[in-house]
Amino acid sequence: MEDKRVLEGISPEKLFYFFEELTRIPRGSGNEQAVSDYLVTFAKKRNLKVRQDDANNVVIWQEGTTGYEDHAPVIIQGHMDMVCVKDEDCSIDLEKDSLDLCVNGDEIYAKGTSLGGDDGIAVAMALAIMDDDTIPHPPLEVIVTTDEEVGMTGASKLDVAGIEGRALLNIDSEDEGVLTAGCAGGMRVDHVLDVRRENSTGYSYRIIVDGLKGGHSGVEIDKGRGNAVVLLGRFLQELIAHFEESFCVQLINYKGGEKDNAIPLLASADILVQIKDKEKQRGQLEANNDAITSELSAYADEYTRILKNEYALTDCNVSLRVEAINDDSASDVMAVCAEDTQVIADIIVAMPNGIQCMSAAIPGLPETSLNLGILELKDDALYFSQSLRSAVASKKDALFNKISTIAKLAGARTSSRGAYPAWEFKKDSPLREVVTAKYKELFGSEMKVDIIHAGLECGLLSEKLPGLDAISIGPDLSDIHTTSEKLHIESTKRTFELVKAVLASM
Ligand SMILES: [Zn+2]
Incomplete structure (x- = not known):
């Protein structure tokens, strides 16, 4: 040598x-x-x-x-x-x-x-x-x-x-x-939410959030950057509500982030959309892929404008779009039932994320924060992990209790690992x-x-x-x-x- x-x-x-x-x-x-x-x-x-x-x-x-x-x-x-x-x-x-x-x-x-x-x-x-x-x-x-x-x-x-x-x-x-x-100090927090899937027929679409800067969940958590997984959950919840009269939305998959200590810069979800019967009868919407695609795309464009405004200074390239996965006829998929799809959107929206409290002792220093770093919807459950940090041990415990409680209300199980003082x-x-x-x-x-x-x-x-x-x-x-x-x-x-x-x- x-x-x-x-x-x-x-x-x-x-x-x-x-x-x-x-x-x-x-x-x-x-x-x-x-x-x-x-x-x-x-x-x-x-x-x-x-x-x-x-x-x-x-x-x-x-x-x-x-x-x-x-x-x-x-x-x-x-x-x-x-x-x-x-x-x-x-x-x-x-x-x-x-x-x-x-x-x-x-x-x-x-x-x-x-x-x-x-x-x-x-x-x-x-x-x-x-x-x-x-x-x-x-x-x-x-x-x-x-x-x-x-x-x-x-x-x-x-x-x-x-x-x-x-x-x-x-x-x-x-x-x-x-x-x-x-x-x-900090810890890693893992949540598991069981979900039910059912064989459903409809049109499939992919929602993609990207163009974000991401960064380290500790030293860059105070930069106010968007979290792709969280933004997608928020969009999904609003999409379900917005099209409540016309569509039934079911998740097929949902994935984002690679490390619990990195801010996710990309997330995507596949959804199955069915036209609701009432809507079909009224004939207000053609039950075809093109019509749904343009409805969803228009809504996504509007949403991108909202995000671009919110993140103008931190993530000016943020983008949210909806694409048709197959442009032919409706197909059968094992999708998460509508009820559990709603719970998934709700739990992501309800979870706190980002800076929770700034230090009173040292100006400009984050004291307590949370980062949803990895999320994946598998066959029968949604898994997601957060990195939780606080300079004050009791506040770390309090935040853990808070997010465990939110998870419990949604029917999810929570555990922690890798705690360090x-x-x-x-x-x-x-x-x-x-x-x-x-x-x-x-x-x-x-x-x-x-x-x-x-x-x-x-x-x-x-x-x-x-x-x-x-x-x-x-x-x-x-x-x-x-x-x-x-x-x-x-x-x-x-x-x-x-x-x-x-x-x-x-
Ligand atoms: Zn080192």
Whole structure:
């Protein structure tokens, strides 16, 4: 493997050496055995105490350097897994292959795939410090977790026996110059609504909502963007009411969203439309596909105008349309009965969504929010999942109760999973003082202290390590979790300087 290194010559040499090593080990969430073993081997080779726990988290202990032997230990923490995504035409197998690392000026990226700078850079920094005996530091406890990107399950199962440090540097932020000092807690909520299907005859149409921007359900929930699944449910409910006299509407399928922590940008539903007998007798509507199509399309156009007005500033390309699925005669389909179709529309409309409350403590910060991220109508039930976040634990519980109650009234069952605690902002944080002071001393500007509306492992670790003083920092990383992910070299250099300066003064 001693072929030419792409990052050779970029300093700090050791930091970028280990970063490149990590890009050669496939490490998507759930596929961390190899990288976990790599960390254990790293420690054993250097005679460092190491533990790999049942969840494959790795903890490495290193003694303090000369003069620092008696100081309190400091924890350096990051996650070893990454979000693996690739371009359609990319031939790399992310389960097996190395990434195709490239450098362009100040940017490091991986051709055709995500880079894993989130959070490989944290791991590389920890390894570079432990590998270099010229860097002064107190006793170190390096915690590298698994499965951060899929619900932080590694951190939640972390074996903390023997971890004595109560000052924790989490290096999983993407904005140099911003120090994160708190984050919201959250959970995933799943609902199941049983539905009855029946063999029905009618014309089939597809309703499509698209043209939305979507985004992250935590950090972008305050942008006021439309949720395709929710907008489609709202349209369906109004469509049923609007055509009540003429049509009977039954859902065939309904689907939208891919992740519960992403705002859905696309949703579609197939419906079966039957002309009501009364209407047929009055002869006001020809019972044919063309007539129904033009009625529905006109209504959809009108609705698109309403949405374009509502979302003029956030999702100006929003579009809602109705298309005939087959343009011949009426056909037989197993469709959800009209009554249950109504319940589906009602439950989506009744569910709260988006920002529920802004923080009174920090202007501009969302405090409690909800995102309906995935919905799918299967044969005999409707399934949908939400991501719920709140900076206040009791408000998280209250919102869970509220949405469970709405679900119960509609006849649905609710469960939750993957709950993680909020990381509450501490008024007094000696570590925050040190980091912000060192940043100012080194770079001449003030670090911004922030609380974010997204999950970080610091919440789980604070729960496991009572009295923990944690902060989160990191170098500039852009477009994480996408194939455009870029790590910025100069910013990485500065962040590494900062980490070293903080360690030297602890
Ligand atoms: Zn991360």
